[in-house]
Amino acid sequence: MNKKIYEFEVIKGFILSNIFAFIVIAVSRFLKPDPGIFVYAEFVIVPLLMGIISAWCWKNMEIKGKRLTGFSCLNGALAILLSAIFLGEGVICLVIVSPLIFAFIITGVFIGRAMFRKDNTNLNISIFSFLFMLFIVDSVSKHHYENLVSDVIVINAPAKEVWKHVVAFKQIEKKNEFWLFRIGMPSPVAATVDGYYEGAGRKCIFSNGYIFDEKIVVYRPGQDLTFDIVNQPKDPEIMGHIDILRGQFLLKDNGNGTTTLTGNSWYRLYVFPLWYYDVWAESITRNVHLRVMEHIKELSESR
């Protein structure tokens, strides 16, 4: 095949699949009951169809598997770049989403290659239509998911001492260990309060200066501090994807000079599939908990 034609066909595969993806995602914004939610179909069916479309563009080129993999990676990178530009996604979001995009585009390309080798038009149209139908059904379905993450540590100090550092705590100086915090995801650094009573305002300050405004809803010294998040920061990494709804610290005096501290967070996810994103959400929430709770432990034990 002539080099120019070859290059044109390769680029056609990139362009057509990305145009298709953006049209479909734009249409789904109108179909979805809640346009702010990113559904399973957008992260699974769309990349899969992108791969199949690319394979269709490349079907007569006899591209070998290694090169197809490389082209799929380029196509995925292009889709991710366009998402960053047009959907305003942050770097961490793109890091999180990229394994899904790459894996499903590659899968789509190789399924597509097998489909177009067989050249059974009826079968190909059936597969494409089935996937497109799945996309529509998923887009118009209602999605709502809330979860609780709970972590427990034992602190070698009485509950009265621990409580002093639970309501508000000074700056966390310790270096981040969690890899997402290391590459730029904001991590908690301090908490302040307006007062020590139910209804008081509390602020949880993150490393990039973002602040979660909270309101204390349960204030039982030495036992229970529960707060609702009343204002989320407008961070591109979390905006519209996850809402932290409520946080809680429960203290249990173990009667031997130690205290069991339980940290709970309730959140709502706006990105699906859950089998993928909830793993990330749980992991991030758990690492936020542990960073704060280990800081509280350190402050309490160094009394």
Add this chain to the structure above:
Amino acid sequence: MFAFVVKNLAFLKAVPLLPLVFDSLLRLRVFFIKPEILDWLDELEAEASTWPGMSMAVHKYGGLQFNYRGKEIAHLHSNGLLDSRKTKTKLILEGRIQEHHVFAKSGWISFYLRSKDGLDYAKKLLLAAYLKKHQGNLKAEF
């Protein structure tokens, strides 16, 4: 990692598409870490496609499936693991292949393609599986 997933998460293979996506992740990893494996897989595929009666398909658990007259004789996962129908006990005695990585004593064997030298051996295994079917088929025809 592959061995861990295959051993502990094998029940997930029933989830539609999931084994294929897992294979794509293996392919992605190999592409960045040891891309020459993908060249060898391509070479094996190119060679097998020249044999009469052979066709390729996507394997139900991910990877490339080699069919002789529509029936599977081997499949190749994207990390370079070739699973083939057992042909000659002699090959097992050579010590380079092992029982199938999931289904031992199933009449299937596994061979890891890890070097250029291994590619020739993989071709030999695939050809042996092919010839067994092909010759059986010829005997049946005449």
